[in-house]
Amino acid sequence: MRLDRAALCFAMISAGLLSANAQKAPIQITADLSAAPRKLYHAEIDLPVTAGPLTLTTPEWIPGTHRRWAGVSDITGVVFTANGQPLTWRRDDVELFRFHVTVPAGVTTLHAHLDCIVTTRVTQKMAALEWEKLLLYPANTPVKEIPIQPSLIVPAGWGIGTALTPEGRGPYPVPPAGTVTHFAVTNVEQLEDSPVIAGQYFHEFALAPEISPKHYLDVVSDQPEDSNLRPAFLAEVSNLVREADKMYASHHYNVYHFLLTLSDVAGGLGLEHGQSSDNGVGEKDFSDSKRQVADADLLSHEFTHSWNGKYRRPVGLYQPDFATAEQGALLWVYEGMTQYLGNVLAARSGLKSQAQYRDLLAMSAASLDSEPGRDWRSTEDTAVSSSILRGGNPAWSNWRRGQDYYDEGELLWLDADTLIRKTTNNQKSLNDFEHIFLAKGGNTGPLIVTYTFAELVADLNEVMAYDWATFLHERVDKINPRADLAGIEQGGYKLVYRDKPSAGERTVAAHGGRRGSIDVWYSVGLRVDGQGVVGDVRWNGPADEARIAPGAKIIGVNGQAFSGDLLKAAIREAKGKTEPIHLIVQSDTYLSTAEIDYHEGERYPVLERVEGTPAYLDDITKPLAANPPIPAEGNGDD
Numbered sequence: 001m002r003l004d005r006a007a008l009c010f011a012m013i014s015a016g017l018l019s020a021n022a023q024k025a026p027i028q029i030t031a032d033l034s035a036a037p038r039k040l041y042h043a044e045i046d047l048p049v050t051a052g053p054l055t056l057t058t059p060e061w062i063p064g065t066h067r068r069w070a071g072v073s074d075i076t077g078v079v080f081t082a083n084g085q086p087l088t089w090r091r092d093d094v095e096l097f098r099f100h101v102t103v104p105a106g107v108t109t110l111h112a113h114l115d116c117i118v119t120t121r122v123t124q125k126m127a128a129l130e131w132e133k134l135l136l137y138p139a140n141t142p143v144k145e146i147p148i149q150p151s152l153i154v155p156a157g158w159g160i161g162t163a164l165t166p167e168g169r170g171p172y173p174v175p176p177a178g179t180v181t182h183f184a185v186t187n188v189e190q191l192e193d194s195p196v197i198a199g200q201y202f203h204e205f206a207l208a209p210e211i212s213p214k215h216y217l218d219v220v221s222d223q224p225e226d227s228n229l230r231p232a233f234l235a236e237v238s239n240l241v242r243e244a245d246k247m248y249a250s251h252h253y254n255v256y257h258f259l260l261t262l263s264d265v266a267g268g269l270g271l272e273h274g275q276s277s278d279n280g281v282g283e284k285d286f287s288d289s290k291r292q293v294a295d296a297d298l299l300s301h302e303f304t305h306s307w308n309g310k311y312r313r314p315v316g317l318y319q320p321d322f323a324t325a326e327q328g329a330l331l332w333v334y335e336g337m338t339q340y341l342g343n344v345l346a347a348r349s350g351l352k353s354q355a356q357y358r359d360l361l362a363m364s365a366a367s368l369d370s371e372p373g374r375d376w377r378s379t380e381d382t383a384v385s386s387s388i389l390r391g392g393n394p395a396w397s398n399w400r401r402g403q404d405y406y407d408e409g410e411l412l413w414l415d416a417d418t419l420i421r422k423t424t425n426n427q428k429s430l431n432d433f434e435h436i437f438l439a440k441g442g443n444t445g446p447l448i449v450t451y452t453f454a455e456l457v458a459d460l461n462e463v464m465a466y467d468w469a470t471f472l473h474e475r476v477d478k479i480n481p482r483a484d485l486a487g488i489e490q491g492g493y494k495l496v497y498r499d500k501p502s503a504g505e506r507t508v509a510a511h512g513g514r515r516g517s518i519d520v521w522y523s524v525g526l527r528v529d530g531q532g533v534v535g536d537v538r539w540n541g542p543a544d545e546a547r548i549a550p551g552a553k554i555i556g557v558n559g560q561a562f563s564g565d566l567l568k569a570a571i572r573e574a575k576g577k578t579e580p581i582h583l584i585v586q587s588d589t590y591l592s593t594a595e596i597d598y599h600e601g602e603r604y605p606v607l608e609r610v611e612g613t614p615a616y617l618d619d620i621t622k623p624l625a626a627n628p629p630i631p632a633e634g635n636g637d638d
């Protein structure tokens, strides 16, 4: 029997949305991006008010980032006026995101002007707008109860991509120069969840036309040729829409827009929203099938969040006011299950091959399995600590652990999926769980329904009776010195190390995000770039025993000047011998020698098929939808 908490939340949230919008005049906000190439956004905001003290606020905790917004210091040029007269304001002494003003008698509309200095996701040819940069609304009110109508000004000739509903179709998405594009009234919660991309080199592509509701890929780029995406890539993204339709058997949006920026300047990003996702990759990262492998799961990951994270949200990660701190517990569901499903969907859609899926899974499994920080820190602690773990210095990060709930979650949900398949003789799978957990309430518009650990366990039990609470607690809350490799093994494979990298690892190394790094982590225990600079040293590994520290620079290998190839050759030559590898190392301004006593040769992770066992991993990555063939290209996979 399932607790009916979800149905209750569903009713309350819907009611709140309707009554608020019906009763109050909306805030009017016009975002002006015409100075975006000069790193400035402007906003003009009209707020319905009554006389007396008023506290306005900007969003503090941003959904999806799971942390406090650091960019509030970039909000500048703040001026409040009433009937054209400026009003004095004072920032709250404690809550620094808040502004206090006193509205004079007889005033019903308060005008606010503000600017935001924008240094990321903006170039000479494109801009991305996340609304926290410009938003201002009454504090201490649930954000879904504050109606707001957004409008937008963009540089002449720029196209607009967003899930916001334009008011009056007009010449959209490329408005005539000098015009303001108006959007339908929404609420502050939804507006914050509806970013905009705009750019000179803009394309909007309709995806999987037979699927309803409609899906679009909106893309802007710094170079004109890049936004003209390849037919094969577009066909794969259409397949992604079809595969998600099969996997989730529901939708929680009225329309979905994949927003994509292609730029080497704007910076990378993947941020989920209910009706869209904000995706940023390098200028050429989707320009051929090899280059796309490293980011093959970006769109499928962020798309999955529309169901897992946006519609279904751990109770501690939902804040009705953007001011309450987000709590990271259960992020191994929100992010970890999304990591698993996003990679599976990428393989089912053809964004990467089944072999590439396995090669990349081997890489993340090996990384977790050789991470010494798991001796002191549980996966749940990486989730609870999420807001302080993103980014940071790589030094000793293998001892600290990072946001491991992503990849730990991927292994955990693969374990659950293959356990269900094994126990039910492949009659049931995690797909059945998604049909319950993510489709509860049927098809809806954008909606947030929170859940607890108990509901997760109850829904898993509805698929297959099992002690799921213990299954999850053991993998998530306990200290586990080894990674959860059971899913790979139940899937018919095992993690092994070979003396040559897999084809997938070679593709990612040559074309993907780790270009220039030398993979000697599983041999001597170093993350080192092409110039010899050491990013991290594996705790208790051979290089650690040789006293090499993060930040050092290797300048000599066995008497010759450093190169990545030379270091790998030295590792190969030392195999089975007793002579150590001799390094000359620069630490700060000092030179020293280091001797790495390592003799097992090169080691690279790969999944090896265990013959005679069911290959559930191959079943999992097979398409479920009847996808049309992908247009052929001349640059096949490695």
Ligand SMILES: [Zn+2]
Residues within 6 Å of the ligand: 272, 301, 302, 305, 334, 335, 338
């Ligand atoms: Zn995510």
